Amino acid sequence: MKVLITGANGQLGHDVSAELDKRHIENRGIDIEDLDITKKEDVACYISDFDPDVVVHCAAYTAVDKAEDEPEKCEKINFKGTENIALACKENDAAMLYISTDYVFDGASKEIWSPEDEPDPGSVYGRTKYQGEQTVRENLEKHFIIRIAWAFGKNGNNFVKTMLGLGKKNIVPKVVDDQFGSPTYTRDLAVLIADMIGSDKYGTYHATNEGFCTWHEFASEIFKKAKMDIKPIPCKTEDYPFKAKRPKNSRLSKDKLTEKGFNRLPSWQDALDRYFKELEE
Numbered sequence: 001m002k003v004l005i006t007g008a009n010g011q012l013g014h015d016v017s018a019e020l021d022k023r024h025i026e027n028r029g030i031d032i033e034d035l036d037i038t039k040k041e042d043v044a045c046y047i048s049d050f051d052p053d054v055v056v057h058c059a060a061y062t063a064v065d066k067a068e069d070e071p072e073k074c075e076k077i078n079f080k081g082t083e084n085i086a087l088a089c090k091e092n093d094a095a096m097l098y099i100s101t102d103y104v105f106d107g108a109s110k111e112i113w114s115p116e117d118e119p120d121p122g123s124v125y126g127r128t129k130y131q132g133e134q135t136v137r138e139n140l141e142k143h144f145i146i147r148i149a150w151a152f153g154k155n156g157n158n159f160v161k162t163m164l165g166l167g168k169k170n171i172v173p174k175v176v177d178d179q180f181g182s183p184t185y186t187r188d189l190a191v192l193i194a195d196m197i198g199s200d201k202y203g204t205y206h207a208t209n210e211g212f213c214t215w216h217e218f219a220s221e222i223f224k225k226a227k228m229d230i231k232p233i234p235c236k237t238e239d240y241p242f243k244a245k246r247p248k249n250s251r252l253s254k255d256k257l258t259e260k261g262f263n264r265l266p267s268w269q270d271a272l273d274r275y276f277k278e279l280e281e
């Protein structure tokens with residue numbers, strides 16, 4: 001199997017490439033300096049030349065709040081860029097794995113979201129990621145879509161690193177305690193992705209680490225595990241100046257992974273322990 005990975009300078013793309021290396025699966029990780037996914041002709045040529053069996057598409061516009069001010073740019077990357085890849089995969093008979101987000105849901109329901117629930121994104125980022133999903137479904141039969149949430153990995157910025165940075169300066173942050181979800185350790189997700197692309201169990205999945213929490217609980221656990229004597233101050237979404245609307249309930253059901261015979265990710269607390277070790281490596 002030969003795999004092309006976009007977004008390889010980012011958190012997830014980096015870990016997917018490392019996991020495939022570990023399994024001796026031929027892969028090439030690329031980022032914007034190798035291929036700008038918004039350039040349709042370039043994408044078609046690149047994929048035709050490399051001739052992958054699977055493209056794991058991790059590249060994206062991920063600045064959720066900034067996206068509210070530059071919706072065209074966000075749409076160009078997350079929707080059109082994804083479409084360019086899906087069309088090139090179709091032309092070359094390659095499968096595609098697209099990473100999506102909990103932000104496709106409005107988060108108003110109290111239920112745990114299943115992959116079959118109807119998305120209704122409340123932000124530019126969520127809308128463009130959903131458009132990306134739709135174009136993958138419309139253009140390519142051989143596709144996997146995995147919705148993840150609250151990602152953290154070594155190769156990039158994320159909430160865990162932000163909290164540790166504040167902790168080192170002894171700053172006690174205010175953290176929302178009315179948004180519920182689950183963190184996703186990109187190293188754990190990379191294991192699932194490597195398993196999935198070795199199968200033909202196409203479809204839409206949810207994958208995060210096991211267990212649910214609020215951002216406040218997540219922050220408290222980060223400080224506890226880092227042995228920092230900091231108690232974050234709980235606050236409400238309304239008290240926090242986010243530009244983009246976030247889903248209050250982004251708890252995703254991972255039952256479909258079990259039904260299809262895939263291993264689920266370990267608990268988010270266990271993932272955090274291993275992430276701290278990885279940061280020290």
Ligand SMILES: NC(=O)c1ccc[n+]([C@@H]2O[C@H](COP(=O)([O-])OP(=O)(O)OC[C@H]3O[C@@H](n4cnc5c(N)ncnc54)[C@H](OP(=O)(O)O)[C@@H]3O)[C@@H](O)[C@H]2O)c1
Nearest residue numbers: 007009010011012032036037059060062101148150151156
């Ligand atoms: N991070 C999260 O909390 C989270 C949550 C849910 C879903 N996701 C999804 O998970 C996937 C991986 O996220 P991540 O956190 O690993 O992202 P990331 O660290 O932001 O990496 C994304 C990579 O894509 C690159 N990129 C941006 N525009 C591009 C273009 N036009 N052509 C080629 N490459 C381009 C970025 O380059 P630059 O840095 O130079 O822009 C960056 O290296 C994304 O699809 C994201 O939407 C992430």
